[in-house]
Amino acid sequence: MSAALHPASAPALAQALSTPHSLPHTAADLVAQPWLASLLGVGAIMAFLTLNVLFLIWAERKVSAWIQRRMGPTEVGPYGLFQTLADMLKLISKQLITPSHVDRPLYLLAPLVVFAPVVVAVSLFPFAPGLAVTDVDLGLLLVFAFAGLGIIGIFMAGWGSNNKYALLGAMRSVAQNVSYEIPLILSALAVVLLASHPEGVTLEAGTPSAHTVPLLGTSLAHITLAQEAQGYWFVLVQPVAFVIYFVAALAETNRAPFDIPEAESELVAGFHTEYSGMRFAMFFFAEYTNMLVVSMVATVLFLGGWDGPLLPGPVWFFLKTYTLLFGMIWVRWTWPRLRFDQLMRLCWGLLVPVAILNLLGAAVLAEVL
Amino acid sequence: MFEQVMFWLFGAGAVVTAGMVVAPPFNRNPVHAALALIASFFCMAGLYMLLLAHLLAVLQILVYAGAIMVLFLFVIMLLNLGDHELGKQSSSVGQMIGLVAMAFVTSKLVVTLATSADSLPHGADPAAPEALVRDGFGTVATVGDAMFRHYLVPFELTAILLLIAVIGAVVLAKRNL
Numbered sequence: 001m002s003a004a005l006h007p008a009s010a011p012a013l014a015q016a017l018s019t020p021h022s023l024p025h026t027a028a029d030l031v032a033q034p035w036l037a038s039l040l041g042v043g044a045i046m047a048f049l050t051l052n053v054l055f056l057i058w059a060e061r062k063v064s065a066w067i068q069r070r071m072g073p074t075e076v077g078p079y080g081l082f083q084t085l086a087d088m089l090k091l092i093s094k095q096l097i098t099p100s101h102v103d104r105p106l107y108l109l110a111p112l113v114v115f116a117p118v119v120v121a122v123s124l125f126p127f128a129p130g131l132a133v134t135d136v137d138l139g140l141l142l143v144f145a146f147a148g149l150g151i152i153g154i155f156m157a158g159w160g161s162n163n164k165y166a167l168l169g170a171m172r173s174v175a176q177n178v179s180y181e182i183p184l185i186l187s188a189l190a191v192v193l194l195a196s197h198p199e200g201v202t203l204e205a206g207t208p209s210a211h212t213v214p215l216l217g218t219s220l221a222h223i224t225l226a227q228e229a230q231g232y233w234f235v236l237v238q239p240v241a242f243v244i245y246f247v248a249a250l251a252e253t254n255r256a257p258f259d260i261p262e263a264e265s266e267l268v269a270g271f272h273t274e275y276s277g278m279r280f281a282m283f284f285f286a287e288y289t290n291m292l293v294v295s296m297v298a299t300v301l302f303l304g305g306w307d308g309p310l311l312p313g314p315v316w317f318f319l320k321t322y323t324l325l326f327g328m329i330w331v332r333w334t335w336p337r338l339r340f341d342q343l344m345r346l347c348w349g350l351l352v353p354v355a356i357l358n359l360l361g362a363a364v365l366a367e368v369l
Numbered sequence: 370m371f372e373q374v375m376f377w378l379f380g381a382g383a384v385v386t387a388g389m390v391v392a393p394p395f396n397r398n399p400v401h402a403a404l405a406l407i408a409s410f411f412c413m414a415g416l417y418m419l420l421l422a423h424l425l426a427v428l429q430i431l432v433y434a435g436a437i438m439v440l441f442l443f444v445i446m447l448l449n450l451g452d453h454e455l456g457k458q459s460s461s462v463g464q465m466i467g468l469v470a471m472a473f474v475t476s477k478l479v480v481t482l483a484t485s486a487d488s489l490p491h492g493a494d495p496a497a498p499e500a501l502v503r504d505g506f507g508t509v510a511t512v513g514d515a516m517f518r519h520y521l522v523p524f525e526l527t528a529i530l531l532l533i534a535v536i537g538a539v540v541l542a543k544r545n546l
Contacts, residue, residue: 103400105401106400106401106404137423137508137509138423138424138427138509141424141427141428141431141509142427144431145427145430145431145434145435146430148431148435148436149430149434149435151435151439152404152407152434152435152438152439152442155439155442155443155446156404159400159442159446167446170446171443171446171447174439174442174443174446175443177439178436178439178440178443181436216509216510218509
């Protein structure tokens, strides 16, 4: 199989996108009414995200407790599983306080602007062949576009709060996100090169239903199909890109050791210092959903998405995603926070040059493979 | 019908938010102006989507709304200018020139739009835009094909131009390296 950069023939691609077995269908195909389908899709995504956040916060507290030889939450429900639910009820019942000197439109809109894009990003993922809420050929680009928008909300929160800690937190956050987006996208680009096969690959080789489809590296489903067809996950041929992606993803989600935007020992709570009750909860929700998004992107790009033996596709997909999420939690509770200059040097001095060299290597590799 | 509604939504949104970038009650606050510009870019992306230029729409959000405007906001945040530093309203001469330029562009636009219905291919139905464009129009493959084969030389020249701009910016910022 050769070459990712050969010219694509547009009609062939368009045809492939409409060929029945080549691509996962979207949820819209299952329901006759498109409006009903999108409503169901969004409802399902929201329900899943809520469960995910409830679980992740519990997991974070349990894992941190294990690492620090504590018990973690034990009281509410078995193993303290319902602790987050109780916390959420508390947050809902809390009074919403708006400080008097805030920039009102910015202050009130900020939680929404942080929250909405990540929900859109989640709806783009193919959890299994035939299971995606929206499936588009630009999936990867859209995920990066929407995941990158949360930073505008963080800026609005920090600026609109009219509070020096919030402003400092927002400034750090913007600088960090703008910088780490570069290695993040460069490392993903290496995989896009390897996953593109305009002349087509044979899927399900050796079975009666084997067929050849051209693959496009920007479609999340196609990246998974490319790994399925080649029989190995891209983490094996792109280990450097995987490490760069993971480090940059930690920084993009403001997780320790890159959590200086909300470093509680110096900035109170960073950009969301002035938020209370459910508005604060929305920032929390967005943060944990963002962790999920970057982990799902890593699962699709490097770990073969739904691909795996015996177990059904979605099980594999979420097994890989939550293993990565466990890794993120593990890192948070074992690494000390970086200083700001160390953070910038790591990005511009190490990750960006290595990512560019790796991309060059991936281009050569894509020609050879 | 759906396209019509979306067109008016995005179109009105783009015009209103673009107005908020420059119109007096809003433009005193640079942060509000920059955020209005982001909203305007969003509406433009929606219009591109309606024109079936999907890749362009996504790039509009990714590059302009997500990257360039964030840098704008960052600079505004760093400078943190008050009203007195931003200076008074520009002179009436400047406003007059602006008005004349706007009238010129608007008249050109009206003339172009009025005659554009004639430029549709013969027998084409404006209600079915998919029929008007080639197969695969606006997809990654088609745009990539056009950019890296038909327009490779201009593309590379643009890249060199940008590289010169980057080096120039670094040299200006770091006089004593």
